[in-house]
Amino acid sequence: MPQPFLHELVSCVHAPAVALSDRDGQIRPGGVQGVLLNDRRALSTLLVDVNGVEPTPVGHALHDAGTARFVGVARDLGDPGADSTVRVERERRAVPDGIEEDLTLVNAARTAVECTVRVRAGSDLAAMDDVRRGGRPGLAPLTAAGSGTCAWAGEDVRVTLLAADGDSADSGPGAGAGERTPVTYETDAEGHAVFAWRVRLPARTRWSTTLRLTVERVASAAGSADTVTATSAFLPAADGPGWSEVEVSGPAELVRLVDRSVEDLAALALADPMAPDDVFLAAGSPWFFTLFGRDSLWAARLTLPLGTDLARGTLHTLARRQGTRFDPDTAEAPGKILHEVRQDTLAVGGPGGLPPLYFGTIDATALWISLLHDAWRWGMPAAEVAELLDPLEAALGWLTGEADADGDGFLEYIDESGHGLANQGWKDSNDSIQFPDGTIADPSIALSEAQAYAHEAAIGGAALLEAFGRPGADRLRDWAEAMRERFRTTFWVSDRRGSFPAIALDGAKRPVGTATSNLGHLLGTGLLNPEESARVAARMAESDLDSGYGLRTMSADAAGFNPLGYHSGSVWPHDTAIGMLGLSRAGHHRVAASLAFGLLRTAPDFAYRLPELFAGTDAHAGDAVLAYPASCRPQAWSAAASVVMLTAALGLEPDVPGGTLRVAPAADFAEWWPLRVSGLRVAGHPLTVAVDATGRVEVQTSAPVKVETRNV
Known part of the structure; x- marks a missing residue:
């Protein structure tokens, strides 16, 4: 059925x-x-x-x-x-x-x-x-x-x-x-x-x-209900994610979206039964009240402006379950971060199903490293970072070793078990990697964003190793630079609207030249130079990708486009938010603001509880916002998109280890001004940021950082 x-x-x-x-x-x-x-x-x-x-x-x-x-x-x-x-x-x-x-x-x-x-x-x-x-x-x-x-x-x-x-x-x-x-x-x-x-x-x-x-x-025939293992049921989080009350003064729709989203995020908080003080966000309701490597990491990363406690709990919870051996059945490998935890085997359409502890993900390990790095920059205490340096080194070892299965210098995946996920990036449906004519790409698959995540993780990992007196930073930077050059000569393609990196390389190392929302995940990672970032931003702004309600997962020009396709034309709020954040980091604020305004336009249609995904209909043509009927709601990373809107609008760039916090709002967000946000945190201290109607910035914080502001 x-x-x-x-x-x-x-x-x-x-x-x-x-x-x-x-x-x-x-x-x-x-x-x-x-x-x-x-x-x-x-x-x-x-x-x-x-x-x-x-x-x-x-x-x-x-x-x-x-x-x-x-x-x-x-x-x-x-x-x-x-x-x-x-x-x-x-x-x-x-x-x-x-x-x-x-x-x-x-x-x-x-x-x-x-x-x-x-x-x-x-x-x-x-x-x-x-x-x-x-x-x-x-x-x-x-x-x-x-x-x-x-x-x-x-x-x-x-x-x-x-x-x-x-x-x-x-x-x-x-x-x-x-x-x-x-x-x-x-x-x-x-x-x-x-x-x-x-x-x-x-x-x-x-x-x-x-x-x-x-x-x-209650106890079953298999054993005691009180026995705690890596796959035991997760606990309610007694104190939620540990955030302050977030208060926004600005456009009514933005205020309502943030209020509902922060409530939903807190309601999705779970604790690790192996260490109940460590809290993470379940992926979403109703199917995913569990730990998902990718989802929980992105949700924690996108909400870092609210505090680093959630990041700490997420990092530790995943580190306790980090891979230690090679197992093709579960896709486990030493240093690898898992994909999903279940109490029982999960059917995925074929025989066997996913094992309770499943590692079939190409990107979670890099995302774990980048969350640790970003949490450090937001002010996660040095002692807490130091506790995770051993798992960091193990993760970097997998990233620069086993992740490249065939030695071509790119991260790729292929299911070796016969019952795992065919696609192991965030677009994990069977038809998500398509050529422009609709042909499904054959494995192994090297995703464009997996290379971007790996590059960013290597640079961030190097900074952490160097700051904490551990060896290997120069080797990681050299590895990242070599990745950057290989990507530049291998992934770029073009269509009638412009040039851009392909979504992936297929098993024959051919670029899969369909324009997709994955482009947004490349920006701000350091993989692209400024000229390349400008070309990607321009391509994302085209109407086949920017629906006016957010970023479509697949270009409307592609033969396989379907506005109600799970990964073939729908809009995912978190995906749009990641693109928005990357655009802001790369300095393309006009396109970032366009995506933010479009996504906010949909919020009333969903009672301000953004779903996992919705249809990629055309706002420019006057199409209505349509639900994706099987979409989860609330979904952690969708709710976190509202925090990204604030981050992008305020231009927040922390560097607590370097002693600075930059606040540089862009004029492209001026229709949201005046805007005031309190309940943010940096280095564990309260942070309030206000932008008046003229673009003048006011920042209040007791954090030990030099605040650098840029009035518009």
Whole structure:
């Protein structure tokens, strides 16, 4: 069966739990709706009715990342006439081990109402992998039941739902008191648990009850639930990512996007069970409440202006699982940073599936090195950096050795297991690397951005080794320069719109000459000289790539272009943000601002919760913003795109080891001025930056750095 759609669902998130429902608050069987936790669907049905009739929905709102309020009306109750006088309100809160939900009946009528309120609940205990593939298992049997409780149990999980007695309270001046209503319990013919309350509600009063769903891990036949290993379930992060409260004063849409994004990022925070003080960001909801090398690294890197604690936790969590041996089945190699952690094997369409600890990624190791380097420049304490120097040297060893499998001087990948990922860059779908005529490139694949990441990592790694008194810096710089020259003579191609680096070299070392968003990942890495960067920036600004809503993953000119293709024409907010950041670092602020304005234009269409990806429709032609229906939301690196908008607009360039912080906003972002951002951090100290309507800059910080500002 096809993967279920997500775009119409309301999502309440508090990692590792998520509740997904229709917009009326009802959790209906089928699709992905339910409460999901630890790679299992704990609750698959939660339906409310009044006198056997579901409330008519009138609205819903997401209060924060984990809390939603749903309002409906009971049209058959209350005063006669067109006005609805009996409301049914639900407030759902995701918590790390399940959900809490308040169910309230509000009688605004002039007379009392009597009714029966029912809640019907069921669980299929489906594995996340089955849910994602569209499976529809039957209900799990109830293992315990009573007047206010029921439970379901699987091999490694126990799910308990508690329903409280109901209480009435005054709803207005002079209203009479209601009555306490005990909850009753029964099961229906399909095996659902059914809680019911017989409610008598006087005029102008309200009645309420509370539901609490708890999910507990239990010991399985395979061993103790308390045994901690590299693939153990990750923990809720007790204090989130450790950021200050971010406050933005500026365009209303930018303010709302940043507010929602920072809430979502905090809701995705998880902790390493091997060291619970180390926090990282899960990749996204609902499928990826786990550690992803690439995703977690990019999310931490893009949010460095909020502080370095998240970077430290991400770096340590990955370093504990760094490769130590050669294993073709898992793609592990000494020094390599992993791709993904799961508790069980993950099916990917072929036999075998991905092992729980999987290393099939060409870029995570370089990104780990660059995160460490960038965190150091943002002020990560020297003692914390020093703790990671041994993993750094191991990562650099893999990068400049085993990453080049055939010795041609480029990083390439090929799946040697027969059941791993065919593509091991961020565009990891089977059809993501295409020639302009739509032909799929054959492996092995040498991605353009993998070379850029490697070059940047070698230069950054050299700076770290040199600063901390370790050998090897000159060798790394020579390696990076040789990479730069090879890339210049091998990757460049052209089409009718201009010249640019190919997305990849195929197995025959032919450039795959399709223009793609990967171009943005090359900028600011040092791989390109200024003239080459200008050509890339110009190519990115062409309308086949810049949709007006963000950067398309593939040129609209390509034969394989599809605006709803996963990596063949859609827009990924994080991808656009990386391009935006690279453009800013390379000095191409006009193109960076165009991408930022276009991406912000889409935010209201997604209630300011940017999805994993959306359709690459044409804003220039007046096309509407369209959802990619199976897109995850919230997604960590998509939410982090809002922080990149601030970084680019303010022109933030830290060098704490060098004792400076440069703040140089570009006039191309002037439509966002005046702009003030507080809650940023540099070297562990608060940072506030303001740009007035004329481009004058004001910076407030107690950090031990010299602030260099440039007024526009």
